[in-house]
Amino acid sequence: MTSDDKSFELPKKDKLVCWVVSHWNVNHKRVPIFNELNKHVKIDAFGRHFGKYVEDKAKIVSSCKFYLAFENSIHQDYITEKLYETIRAGSVPVVLGPPRNNYEASIPKDSFIHVDDFPSLKELADWLIFLDKNETEYLKYFSWRSHYKLRTDSASHACQACVYYQQNREYRIFQNLNTWFWG
Template sequence: MPSQPSKWSHQRTIIFGCIVLCFPVILYVYYKPDIKLPSFNISSMIGPQPCPKCLQPQELHPNCSNREQRNDTQKIQVAAVNNEPDTILLIWFWPFGFKFGDSCSDYNITRCRLTDDRSLYNKAHGILFHHRDIHSVSNLPKEPRPWFQKWVWFNMESPANSGQIPELNHLINLTCSYRLDSHIPVQYGYLVPRTSKQETFKLPAKDKLVCWIVSNWGGHQRRVQFYNEFKKHITVNCYGAGCNHRISNEEYTTIMQSCKFYLSFENSVYKDYVTEKLYAPLIHGAVPVVLGPPRENYEHLVPADSFIHIDDFPNPKELAEKLLYLTNTMTSI
């Protein structure tokens, strides 16, 4: 899901709050300097990196861990880290170039320091690299990596929208992504219990049956193929660049609130890849009709009866018939 500025601004607090909250704990769990673990794989356990096997000892990569090389320089590094009261997380690239709050206090978290000051490289406990901004290893740090430091690979896009960079295989210690098996899993949204002091949710007035707001449009996408057949059997109010009907942020909210059902169709289908497309309609009082990973994957995130999955129906026609039936028989929606 290629992020746009408006979408990213809504997600940044959740995403970075989770990162800065989880990183000190993860660092403690995986801080075992004598361990050698396998190369980069999003589903594997990754620790301090061995040097690439293709390199001879005299050609050691400057960002490899090698305990035999530890010397007085390392002792100085240890002393500097021990004197640092906070966990330092250095953001090497701001995601998509959009900078926002760089203080841990912005996320109500203490004993940490979130910074983009690269002069702190040798003190930083962790370096956060946003995958979509790496492009090649040439814009990664040139200085040798301190032996205590973890490099964190961060990506909230699906594999379909994330080009591979093979050179990262021997450089990454920890993963941070939407995948639930990441070392630092970060979701696009979450549910919290309603307190007794909060007002009861009032369902907005509805004058549209089915809506879809879409910008990323491709004939190869499963969601576009499904939509083209689905709209033959039911009226769909389609907005966004994909439907040649651009809207503002204010219009987005108004449209979402006016719909009974919303097509929460992901642009690509991968395990755990469930974005704000699921949570936005729930916030605004529409029922999400989801296209993405299997139903079981969604049920790990929200109640099973809070959404409709297209896989529950053999074809788009029967889904359309079900939505028409629901809107004609259930006054509550």
């Protein structure tokens, strides 16, 4: 972080890896990946399936060094709020979803860990454990913050557009979402 950017301070961490899941479905790819990864590294898991209900998800995510931002569906351009909430909370997202280059189109390449970057889940677990013991290496996942500021307004506009579309089903094409939304 540069001396001019005082807006981000890494939250205190008391957990290594966390996951909050609201839709547990054994047919989703993320479930067997979680089960296998959990054999190699301790994962603090929350949600109805685990009997641990969540009142403040952001507080839990910020307390973890790594958060499993696993999508429930794996599709080419399907990246949800799980990724952005994790970054906003000051945790490193471990992602499962579309290929790495899709994520890199939205966020810096050194701000997340992709499950597909590792030949095995054991090696991913070993990397997370290594980063836990090597603060200098861990902090590299936040170095992008000295060059970029986190903005969440674009995503919220897109979410508002989705709500509008759900309520107004007439077919139209918009070349520029900001121009359409803001006039």
